[in-house]
Amino acid sequence: xxxxxxxxxxxxxxxxxxxxxxxxxxxxxxxxxxxxxxxxxxxxxxxxxxxxxxxxxxxxxxxxxxxxxxxxxxxxxxxxxxxxxxxxxxxxxxxxxxxxxxxxxxxxxxxxxxxxxxxxxxxxxxxxxxxxxxxxxxxxxxxxxxxxxxxxxxxxxxxxxxxxxxxxxxxxxxxxxxxxxxxxxxxxxxxxxxxxxxxxxxxxxxxxxxxxxxxxxxxxxxxxxxxxxxxxxxxxxxxxxxxxxxxxxxxxxxxxxxxxxxxxxxxxxxxxxxxxxxxxxxxxxxxxxxxxxxxxxxxxxxxxxxxxxxxxxxxxxxxxxxxxxxxxxxxxxxxxxxxxxxxxxxxxxxxxxxxxxxxxxxxxxxxxxxxxxxxxxxxxxxxxxxxxxxxxxxxxxxxxxxxxxxxxxxxxxxxxxxxxxxxxxxxxxxxxxxxxxxxxxxxxxxxxxxxxxxxxxxxxxxxxxxxxxxxxxxxxxxxxxxxxxxxxxxxxxxxxxxxxxxxxxxxxxxxxxxxxxxxxxxxxxxxxxxxxxxxxxxxxxxxxxxxxxxxxxxxxxxxxxxxxxxxxxxxxxxxxxxxxxxxxxxxxxxxxxxxxxxxxxxxxxxxxxxxxxxxxxxxxxxxxxxxxxxxxx
Amino acid sequence: xxxxxxxxxxxxxxxxxxxxxxxxxxxxxxxxxxxxxxxxxxxxxxxxxxxxxxxxxxxxxxxxxxxxxxxxxxxxxxxxxxxxxxxxxxxxxxxxxxxxxxxxxxxxxxxxxxxxxxxxxxxxxxxxxxxxxxxxxxxxxxxxxxxxxxxxxxxxxxxxxxxxxxxxxxxxxxxxxxxxxxxxxxxxxxxxxxxxxxxxxxxxxxxxxxxxxxxxxxxxxxxxxxxxxxxxxxxxxxxxxxxxxxxxxxxxxxxxxxxxxxxxxxxxxxxxxxxxxxxxxxxxxxxxxxxxxxxxxxxxxxxxxxxxxxxxxxxxxxxxxxxxxxxxxxxxxxxxxxxxxxxxxxxxxxxxxxx
Numbered sequence: 001x002x003x004x005x006x007x008x009x010x011x012x013x014x015x016x017x018x019x020x021x022x023x024x025x026x027x028x029x030x031x032x033x034x035x036x037x038x039x040x041x042x043x044x045x046x047x048x049x050x051x052x053x054x055x056x057x058x059x060x061x062x063x064x065x066x067x068x069x070x071x072x073x074x075x076x077x078x079x080x081x082x083x084x085x086x087x088x089x090x091x092x093x094x095x096x097x098x099x100x101x102x103x104x105x106x107x108x109x110x111x112x113x114x115x116x117x118x119x120x121x122x123x124x125x126x127x128x129x130x131x132x133x134x135x136x137x138x139x140x141x142x143x144x145x146x147x148x149x150x151x152x153x154x155x156x157x158x159x160x161x162x163x164x165x166x167x168x169x170x171x172x173x174x175x176x177x178x179x180x181x182x183x184x185x186x187x188x189x190x191x192x193x194x195x196x197x198x199x200x201x202x203x204x205x206x207x208x209x210x211x212x213x214x215x216x217x218x219x220x221x222x223x224x225x226x227x228x229x230x231x232x233x234x235x236x237x238x239x240x241x242x243x244x245x246x247x248x249x250x251x252x253x254x255x256x257x258x259x260x261x262x263x264x265x266x267x268x269x270x271x272x273x274x275x276x277x278x279x280x281x282x283x284x285x286x287x288x289x290x291x292x293x294x295x296x297x298x299x300x301x302x303x304x305x306x307x308x309x310x311x312x313x314x315x316x317x318x319x320x321x322x323x324x325x326x327x328x329x330x331x332x333x334x335x336x337x338x339x340x341x342x343x344x345x346x347x348x349x350x351x352x353x354x355x356x357x358x359x360x361x362x363x364x365x366x367x368x369x370x371x372x373x374x375x376x377x378x379x380x381x382x383x384x385x386x387x388x389x390x391x392x393x394x395x396x397x398x399x400x401x402x403x404x405x406x407x408x409x410x411x412x413x414x415x416x417x418x419x420x421x422x423x424x425x426x427x428x429x430x431x432x433x434x435x436x437x438x439x440x441x442x443x444x445x446x447x448x449x450x451x452x453x454x455x456x457x458x459x460x461x462x463x464x465x466x467x468x469x470x471x472x473x474x475x476x477x478x479x480x481x482x483x484x485x486x487x488x489x490x491x492x493x494x495x496x497x498x499x500x501x502x503x504x505x506x507x508x509x510x511x512x513x514x515x516x517x518x519x520x521x522x523x524x525x526x527x528x529x530x531x532x533x534x535x536x537x538x539x540x541x542x543x544x545x546x547x548x549x550x551x552x553x554x555x556x557x558x559x560x561x562x563x564x565x566x567x568x569x570x571x572x573x574x575x576x577x578x579x580x581x582x583x584x585x586x587x588x589x590x591x592x593x594x595x596x597x598x599x600x601x602x603x604x605x606x607x608x609x610x611x612x613x614x615x616x617x618x619x620x621x622x623x624x625x626x627x628x629x630x631x632x633x
Numbered sequence: 634x635x636x637x638x639x640x641x642x643x644x645x646x647x648x649x650x651x652x653x654x655x656x657x658x659x660x661x662x663x664x665x666x667x668x669x670x671x672x673x674x675x676x677x678x679x680x681x682x683x684x685x686x687x688x689x690x691x692x693x694x695x696x697x698x699x700x701x702x703x704x705x706x707x708x709x710x711x712x713x714x715x716x717x718x719x720x721x722x723x724x725x726x727x728x729x730x731x732x733x734x735x736x737x738x739x740x741x742x743x744x745x746x747x748x749x750x751x752x753x754x755x756x757x758x759x760x761x762x763x764x765x766x767x768x769x770x771x772x773x774x775x776x777x778x779x780x781x782x783x784x785x786x787x788x789x790x791x792x793x794x795x796x797x798x799x800x801x802x803x804x805x806x807x808x809x810x811x812x813x814x815x816x817x818x819x820x821x822x823x824x825x826x827x828x829x830x831x832x833x834x835x836x837x838x839x840x841x842x843x844x845x846x847x848x849x850x851x852x853x854x855x856x857x858x859x860x861x862x863x864x865x866x867x868x869x870x871x872x873x874x875x876x877x878x879x880x881x882x883x884x885x886x887x888x889x890x891x892x893x894x895x896x897x898x899x900x901x902x903x904x905x906x907x908x909x910x911x912x913x914x915x916x917x918x919x920x921x922x923x924x925x926x927x928x929x930x931x932x933x934x935x936x937x938x939x940x941x942x943x944x945x946x947x948x949x950x951x952x953x954x955x956x957x958x959x960x961x962x963x964x965x966x967x968x969x970x971x972x973x974x975x976x977x978x979x980x981x982x983x984x985x986x987x988x
Binding site: 032033045047049050051052053081084085086087088089090091092094095098119121142144145147148150176177178196198199200201202203204205206207236237 | 637639640643808812847851854855858888891893900901904908911912934936963964965967968970971973974975977978979980981982984985
């Protein structure tokens with residue numbers, strides 16, 4: 001059994017905990033010597049610096065900071081660091097390769113208790129010898145040589161992604177050696193779990209004064225008024241140490257809150273290399289992150305820099321709109337609207353005015369009308385999905401100026417969505433401004449739809465524009481007939497679209513087609529009844545559904561959120577890795593998933609890690625049970 | 634096999650290229666310095682004999698990965714000149730009322746007859762025997778040249794108890810000898826040679842090498858401590874700890890130039906002397922720092938280097954451990970501790986801390 005298990009996942013970054021005690025350990029800082037107080041550290045080495053005749057033990061141990069009360073429950077509280085390769089990987093291959101092989105062989109022969117820490121030089125990431133170590137219960141990989149490629153963004157990304165693709169998420173990665181805390185967030189995002197405080201010790205004339213934005217030379221730095229800097233004489237080591245602990249705490253908090261990517265987007269401005277690396281990651285490895293970043297969340301999504309265009313959640317959102325969104329039947333008019341700062345859009349003053357104008361066209365307009373909000377960086381938000389994360393939670397600095405890239409991405413998705421509508425659908429463009437105009441120009445150029453502009457001269461909220469919108473819609477509705485049979489009320493339509501987005505295309509139709517009643521109102525969670533039976537809840541916090549196990553049975557052939565399980569029923573509140581037979585790789589952390597045994601949904605659960613990682617893990621918890629199927633006695 | 638073929642072939646390649654630029658010098662380089670004699674402080678007269686050089690360094694093994702002394706030896710030694718100037722130097726340098734340790738170094742093995750033929754060894758011993766001021770004679774040799782016949786030859790011409798054979802053991806750990814230094818002999822060979830020397834009534838001095846390539850400073854401190862214990866158990870009571878300095882034209886020098894090696898910290902040497910002297914108070918402990926304070930020798934931050942080097946000098950001369958207890962404070966001491974850790978855990982990779 002491995003020592004670690006992930007408690008949450010966000011991209012390649014995880015909160016890791018001791019398997020049994022669930023004491024948070026990563027992302028964490030390790031003290032290189034036993035600290036006076038262990039607060040703020042995930043652990044410490046009991047190494048004696050320098051070694052002496054009295055330090056009889058040649059090896060040293062890494063002690064984990066597990067709460068006293070939980071120590072008895074823990075698998076172990078320390079790892080021994082007993083073996084290392086003889087040659088550093090910086091020497092020529094002739095020396096290091098054979099040596100690495102013999103190191104690995106010796107490591108594999110160690111007793112399990114000594115097989116916790118494995119030293120991996122980055123040049124051997126793709127070695128078959130390393131692969132054989134991954135089959136053991138190794139818990140911590142000490143990654144050597146990363147500093148040599150710190151300024152090579154391409155290599156840095158390749159190495160860390162390669163490593164993360166290989167190792168199971170219950171193996172932690174430790175980056176030993178002096179690392180500036182300014183880089184913690186980004187390195188955590190790339191999958192590093194542990195750092196150490198060795199940089200704090202560099203306090204000579206050539207030393208460093210660590211601050212959150214960077215490490216300054218001791219000879220010149222901004223003043224600090226922390227407890228260590230105000231004492232006489234100044235305790236630089238204490239100061240540096242404090243800064244490092246505080247920075248790692250920020251990273252952990254961001255990870256727990258699901259806002260690590262936002263922190264990273266902010267922090268990469270501290271380093272040219274890392275800014276370039278993030279671009280490189282987004283352009284080349286976006287899948288790796290997308291597959292592991294939760295889409296169910298309720299934290300604010302601040303999209304400030306250009307990096308937000310390639311935020312994994314936003315990429316995933318666009319992808320789901322592209323592959324899972326289907327317009328309701330019978331729609332004959334698509335109304336393109338601009339976004340609003342207030343979310344959900346419907347609650348904004350501008351969208352209320354749009355609604356007022358639409359209403360003027362008469363009630364019969366609604367069954368015909370499909371509203372699509374065009375926005376950056378999400379590109380396209382169908383009205384029925386305006387309440388889900390991230391549509392209701394993102395924020396952008398509005399300048400009215402669209403970049404080439406934004407226009408390109410947005411128009412591409414809009415074209416894909418419009419392709420689902422019949423050829424004779426009319427498009428009413430109630431957007432104004434250069435960027436929006438360019439997007440609509442693309443639609444005009446690439447499709448044969450008839451496009452009617454209603455806000456050409458003035459802004460969409462201008463009374464003249466609103467009047468024109470009302471008139472255009474009213475004229476259109478006169479000529480168009482709606483099919484009463486096919487009409488789905490917008491409230492139910494929202495449920496269907498949400499289910500499709502969340503569970504997979506077609507699931508909404510199956511779940512919410514018969515007699516549906518919705519109880520309670522926003523901001524309370526919506527309780528959904530079908531033929532008087534409670535079947536689902538729609539969370540107002542996230543905008544997503546949860547359904548009962550017997551209801552989930554109906555979509556078993558359609559859904560993309562299945563976890564095949566080896567036992568007939570789920571005992572306890574967790575789904576553990578040894579029971580997993582196969583997980584759908586579309587599962588994201590936080591997703592509602594269905595635990596299936598012999599084609600029967602036996603429980604619903606909330607995923608802790610992605611489906612990709614579920615299939616890799618050999619121990620630890622994969623998901624937390626929500627509802628179990630009631631078995632008739 | 635006592636060598637690692639992959640390491641040996643690399644060392645040899647560098648050696649062969651560097652040997653082409655070998656300097657031609659037939660002079661006996663010599664100097665007098667303060668020295669710790671078995672009976673107290675005194676002087677050392679050091680002579681570097683221009684022999685053809687260390688046979689191990691010239692062999693197809695490539696010699697030791699860290700040693701570049703061979704480049705100072707002449708291709709063709711002239712023994713007549715050598716013997717003549719040997720006698721001259723002794724007359725000139727040895728003063729009446731002082732005690733001396735005569736150190737005859739060849740940058741190789743004095744006992745190797747290919748370097749110093751038996752006849753020359755004999756002549757030199759005979760000449761040295763004329764001076765009562767010479768309390769001891771230090772001869773350096775690899776263990777394989779410590780044979781009965783060579784020792785007998787020396788014993789015939791000088792009081793054998795005055796002789797100290799210094800052997801560059803470097804480490805008592807065979808893995809280090811083989812995979813780091815390319816030393817070509819093992820601990821067991823040193824034991825045999827030591828016993829042979831002691832049986833004849835001469836003394837043995839062991840050189841230990843602090844921080845050979847690929848061994849982290851942390852591990853090397855441990856290795857020196859262990860090696861000292863093993864050597865002490867064997868009855869060797871003079872140990873010289875040689876902190877690594879970088880010789881040009883060596884395998885180590887190439888590592889150093891690629892920034893894959895940092896010469897040891899002076900803090901480590903101070904610590905080693907403290908530890909060893911405490912555990913073995915009767916041992917004569919030598920720790921001469923070559924190129925101290927420079928990048929190519931043992932050094933600290935640059936601020937405290939001089940102070941520590943002078944403490945070490947004082948200690949070695951007087952063998953008084955109270956010199957080591959002088960409090961030296963420098964802010965680079967914490968950095969050193971951090972370095973010991975980082976280099977150890979990174980498997981001797983030198984970290985670029987500017988990241």
